[in-house]
Amino acid sequence: MxxxxxxxxxxxxxxxxxxxxxxxxxxxxxxxxxxxxxxxxxxxxxxGKEGLIQETVKHCMNPINEYRIKLLNELVTMHGSVDEVPLVELVTAFMRPVVMPDECGVRSGLMLRMLARYLIESDYTIPPASRSLYTEMIQAYAKAFMVKFPGVDPLTLVKHMVFAAGSVMLYHGLGKVALQLSSGSQEDIGEIDREEMLQDVVEYTLCGFGGRRHNVD
Amino acid sequence: MxxxxxxxxxxxxxxxxxxxxxxxxxxxxxxxxxxxxxxxxxxxxxxGKEGLIQETVKHCMNPINEYRIKLLNELVTMHGSVDEVPLVELVTAFMRPVVMPDECGVRSGLMLRMLARYLIESDYTIPPASRSLYTEMIQAYAKAFMVKFPGVDPLTLVKHMVFAAGSVMLYHGLGKVALQLSSGSQEDIGEIDREEMLQDVVEYTLCGFGGRRHNVD
DNA sequence: GTCAATATTATACGACCGTATTAAAATGCG
DNA sequence: CGCATTTTAATACGGTCGTATAATATTGAC
Missing domain, CATH: 1.10.10.60 (Homeodomain-like)
Structure with a gap:
């Protein structure tokens, strides 16, 4: 064929x-x-070209969100119910597919970049072919986070999800630059360790979600 | 003339x-x-066109970073020394110019979008005309955060700064979409309140920087 | 093997792009 | 005013773009 x-x-x-x-x-x-x-x-x-773009983005975006949903479902069945899933695992399930796209068949670290490109160039419009899946994913996680934080305004939780998604977006690119600049050295810092990155961003996100301020000063 | x-x-x-x-x-x-x-x-x-792009980006990026440096200096002189500046004010000084660009002469909320565009399209390369200022800014804040977190690995602090910068990047655009989707309603959520957004993202960042996990589960 | 359907190719068209060239106009200064 | 310099204007050039068309090749069912 x-x-x-x-x-x-x-x-x-x-x-x-x-x-x-x-x-x-x-x-x-x-x-x-x-x-x-x-x-x-x-x-x-x-x-035409536009159709090709849509299809390309879909083939990159959908597996990510499917993987997110899959991981969430696995966690729920594993722990019995949503409220028994540890927060750290919830956050990890949300972030992992973005940091480790290869695990859901999306090759190469260029994924985040293309996604960011598309979102910005399309006025942050989720492509139609990916919208329903995206909605499903967001709502599933929003519901889960609402269970973990019954006292927190649901809107705040969604904001935190957006913050979390944004956190990791610059990391691939600007992260390297910033790290390089701050360390003062000119040499390239090389590839970023993904597992370490995931751990970092999960920890960071976890604290943000926790909503309690650290007791410095 | x-x-x-x-x-x-x-x-x-x-x-x-x-x-x-x-x-x-x-x-x-x-x-x-x-x-x-x-x-x-x-x-x-x-x-030529490329020169126009560079100049446009510079006129958008430099005031932001100048304002960041200015706010930091003001905080230091106000409180006497760096280590006496409350963390929340440090984070606010870092975030405020991005959320409130008008305060440093950068008009309109399109700023973040253009900056994101440029960074992505230029392979996350800071434009030459803005690089030294950017370096100065990053290093100044890195130094300040190192004072506030003497026990934390400096590299981790820089990572957190990148996370923080990324957090706010999607908020203008995707934030609206996600909020809309999660609430299930189709109607446009309208303009986002900037003061509230700044407060949200500062609070979130603060927790991330704090590095201590909230005691949920 | 035949033939209709599907897939691939070669190619041409009109539109728009960024830039360079050249001429006209405005400006500043003696 | 007169003139050199700086700024604006009109326009032409070569190139590339996305798409449509028509011809050719391949496929699968009978």
Missing amino acids: RLVETRDQILDAAWNLFAERGFEDVSVRDVTNTAGVNLASVSYHFG | RLVETRDQILDAAWNLFAERGFEDVSVRDVTNTAGVNLASVSYHFG
């Missing part, structure tokens, strides 16, 4: 190029040349 | 257009038409 191959080759090339250089900066010709297929294939399979 | 007017008109138009639609998506013609000046003015005053 040739049809599947071509379509997937295009998506594969689009994924890498879009993530690396952005949607506007990559031409349909760039994609088809990289994929080794004909220019017109994009129109045929995706209806 | 006509020269200043034209240059400023271009920067003004570029600011709005770039923030709203992105750098790639806005043509030099869009800018000059909006500004009501001739197409060639951009080449003349900025050397």
Whole structure:
């Protein structure tokens, strides 16, 4: 079956190029040349460039949110009920798919970058093909956090989820720069350890969610 | 003096257009038409599109970091020494310029969006014209946080600063969406109250920096 | 093997892009 | 005023873009 191959080759090339250089900066010709297929294939399979973008983002975003839901469900069944799931595991389930996208089939650390790109360039609009899943995910976690923090305003919890999602967004890119600058050294700091990063951001998020101020000063 | 007017008109138009639609998506013609000046003015005053972008970003980024440094200095002189500045005020000084850009002459809430755009599209590279100021700012705050947390690994503190900066980045855009989704309602939630947002994100950041876990479960 | 459906290719079209060139106009100074 | 400098304007150029069209090739069912 040739049809599947071509379509997937295009998506594969689009994924890498879009993530690396952005949607506007990559031409349909760039994609088809990289994929080794004909220019017109994009129109045929995706209806045009915009369709290709939507499909590419969907193939990146949906597995993340599916993985989040899966992890949450696993936690609930494992501990019997939502309110028995430790907060740290809840937060980890929420963050892990973003830091470790490979675990849900989303390759490469370019994922966050492409997602950020799309969100910003599309006026923070979740692509239609991913919206219902996103809603489901947000609501599931919101409900879980509401169980853990019965006294806290639900809106505040959602805000914290957004803060948490944002925290990790700059880490891949700016994090390296900032770390480099602050340490004063010019040499590249190299790849960031993902497990350590996950632990860091979970700890940080955990404190933010906890909502209690540390007793310094 | 006509020269200043034209240059400023271009920067003004570029600011709005770039923030709203992105750098790639806005043509030099869009800018000059909006500004009501001739197409060639951009080449003349900025050397080309790239020069215009750099200048626009600089005019948005530098005041933010200058304001951050200014607030920090004020706090130090006010309280006598760094270690006497309450942590909450330190975090507020770091966050406030980003949430309230108008206070340092950076108009409109499009600032964060344009900055995010630029950082992502430029591979998280701070523009050369803003780099030294950025470095100065990061190092000043890093030093201050090190005073407040003498036992904490400096690298961890920088990470927390990056987390904090990221937290607020999605709030303008995705925050609205998420809040809307989670509440289940379809209607637009309207403009976000900035003072409330600052308070929220400061509180959240404060907890993250505190590094102590809340005693839920 | 035939044939309709599906998939791929080659190619052309019109539109818009960023920049350079050249001329016109405005400005500042003696 | 007169003139050199700076600024604005009109326009042309080469290139690339996304898309549509038409022809060719491949597939799968009978």
